[in-house]
Amino acid sequence: MKPRIAITHGEPAGIGPELVAKLLAEPDLSDLAQVILVGDRHVFELGQQQAGTDWQMHEANPEGPADDSNGRSFAWIPMQTIAAGEVRIAETSEAGGRSSLRTLDRAIDMTTAGLVDGILFGPFNKTSLHLGGMEVEDEHRYIAQYLGFTGYHSEINLLDELITTRVTSHIALKDVVANINQDKVIAAVQLANDTLRAAGIDRPRIGVAALNPHAGDAGNFGTEEIDILAPAVKRARELQIDVDGPWPSDTVFLRGRDGLLDAVVTMYHDQGQIAMKLMGFERGVTIAAGLPIAVATPAHGTAFDIAGQGVANLGAMRKAFDVLCRLGLSHRIAQNSAPPPM
Numbered sequence: 001m002k003p004r005i006a007i008t009h010g011e012p013a014g015i016g017p018e019l020v021a022k023l024l025a026e027p028d029l030s031d032l033a034q035v036i037l038v039g040d041r042h043v044f045e046l047g048q049q050q051a052g053t054d055w056q057m058h059e060a061n062p063e064g065p066a067d068d069s070n071g072r073s074f075a076w077i078p079m080q081t082i083a084a085g086e087v088r089i090a091e092t093s094e095a096g097g098r099s100s101l102r103t104l105d106r107a108i109d110m111t112t113a114g115l116v117d118g119i120l121f122g123p124f125n126k127t128s129l130h131l132g133g134m135e136v137e138d139e140h141r142y143i144a145q146y147l148g149f150t151g152y153h154s155e156i157n158l159l160d161e162l163i164t165t166r167v168t169s170h171i172a173l174k175d176v177v178a179n180i181n182q183d184k185v186i187a188a189v190q191l192a193n194d195t196l197r198a199a200g201i202d203r204p205r206i207g208v209a210a211l212n213p214h215a216g217d218a219g220n221f222g223t224e225e226i227d228i229l230a231p232a233v234k235r236a237r238e239l240q241i242d243v244d245g246p247w248p249s250d251t252v253f254l255r256g257r258d259g260l261l262d263a264v265v266t267m268y269h270d271q272g273q274i275a276m277k278l279m280g281f282e283r284g285v286t287i288a289a290g291l292p293i294a295v296a297t298p299a300h301g302t303a304f305d306i307a308g309q310g311v312a313n314l315g316a317m318r319k320a321f322d323v324l325c326r327l328g329l330s331h332r333i334a335q336n337s338a339p340p341p342m
Helices: 016-024 041-051 094-112 126-131 139-147 182-198 224-238 249-257 269-280 315-337
Strands: 004-008 034-039 056-059 073-078 118-121 154-159 162-166 206-209 243-247 263-266 285-289 294-298
Touching: 004 016, 004 094, 004 315, 016 041, 016 315, 034 041, 034 094, 041 073, 094 118, 094 126, 094 139, 118 315, 126 139, 154 182, 154 269, 162 182, 162 269, 182 206, 182 224, 182 263, 182 285, 206 224, 206 249, 224 243, 243 249, 249 263, 249 269, 263 269, 285 315, 294 315
Parallel strands: 004 034, 004 118, 034 073, 056 073, 118 294, 162 263, 206 243, 206 263
Antiparallel strands: 154 162, 154 285, 285 294
16 A cells, blocks of 8 residues: 655745656656656656656646556646746745645645545745745644644654654744743653654653753752753643653753763744754754644755755655654554544
């Protein structure tokens, strides 16, 4: 049983089209998943020109994409979201953001209709997304809003066998402290635990990063560790989760790197992202965890500094595809085994 994966090109002016072109040139791709391309033909063709690859697209039935029959021609859902002349390499634009959102919308619709099992999107540019009409802080909250989903969800970043999630995400650093409380810390810990258990780890080992230098130094550098983080860890342990901390953030990732932890829960965006990207920028994957659909993308951005040059590294995109194949099948199995609605 192969998962059905919708792939969008992401920001047309970035490296997304090139990465899609390189991914689809991988010889084993059609053995692993049924791929359905969602987006503008000329953008996918631009990616092939940039990457120097050669594969074909065939128009698919939007209500039920046919399987790829020969491994070199991929099902494609026709869209017209951006004119060729509006694709300006390495430039943010309203047109690029609008294209990114419309292709994502279509892929979400296909997923909720049961036509595909997961979505892999090329990197987005947040400036373009906001110019194109996104009113929330990032694409993950956009997906939740589009779905009407109000439950807890968050980005999870994966590097090899280590994941991170965070209590706050795309907000100003000055607002971080006001947005941290015990319940939010516990929710982030539970999300990491549930994600890893779904991936087959019976008892994940989770470390919580401190907010302040040296974990607050017994209150000398802040009391959040005493007032919020330590009590949250204690409460999470009472839920039978294998979690400890708070650990100083400049050492907790050493434990993760050395295989002593399966997950690190951080307090804010860069606290985890800097560590993960230093350890493996070309392999990092972002998963939209907690949502009712499977979504993944490379953890890096649109890389405008190298866009259009044909030199983008496929590593993270390929890893995201491999992860999504597993997530997509898990979602399909879970949906097929769920009891019918009352």
